[in-house]
Amino acid sequence: MWSITLDQKLHLAPIGSNPQHVLDIATGTGIWAIDFAEQYPSAHVIGTDLSAIQPASTPSNLTFELSDAEDDWLFPQKFDYIHGRTLATCFASPLSVFRKAFEALAPGGWFEMQDMCLQRSDDGSMEGSSLGEWQEHVQAATAFTGVPWTNVPHYAAWFTEAGFDSVTEATFRWPSNQWSGNRKERLLGAWTQAQINNNMLESISTRLFMTKLGWSQAKLDAFLAKVNADTKNPNIHAYSPV
């Protein structure tokens, strides 16, 4: 979905063709870092995460390290480019992470976050639906965890607060299904549905709703069946702002 969104680009920041030191915070499976290292063989890329779930076999210019992005950053080198993606509910204080990124960059370096918000609709069509109710419950439950899924719209202001200049925000939409008249958005809607059909709602909701909101499995299952149906309704024009 990121590839489609960014027209197959791995980044939007104007980093030039020869970045030397690149950091991918909270790299997950390392899929972005691997693609980046292959595309920029001159760069030395580091991917960090709390979990060592990355593949053992990687490009020779890529290393993975276990570290918490909210702890002190101890890298001896400065970076030309720092990247983070799909981290909306990872950091108790995104601003403090952005400050660390600012300090860790070489002069003229770039920092880029790629992330998505909870769904909304511009025409009120999500209002009163189970899908709309689900967004409210996810928002409440993530707030209980201390990492609310409401931080992304603040990123640009926090970049500026952290000291960055030339802050640019590019916005996209990930529709809930293929309701959009825009061809690229219809494709992204199909991918959203593919994720939902592979239990995305259950993956996001189960622990949050049962431990933070006290729901039973039966109550959750019944509710998610209605949310699932709403995601497939072409008259509900929901999308995640990206």
Ligand SMILES: C[S@@+](CC[C@H](N)C(=O)[O-])C[C@H]1O[C@@H](n2cnc3c(N)ncnc32)[C@H](O)[C@@H]1O
């Ligand atoms: C949704 S995944 C994103 C993976 C990757 N950025 C991508 O776009 O493919 C979130 C990742 O963030 C990691 N994570 C969460 N909090 C973190 C932290 N404080 N420091 C480092 N990694 C963290 C998780 O372990 C998980 O692998």
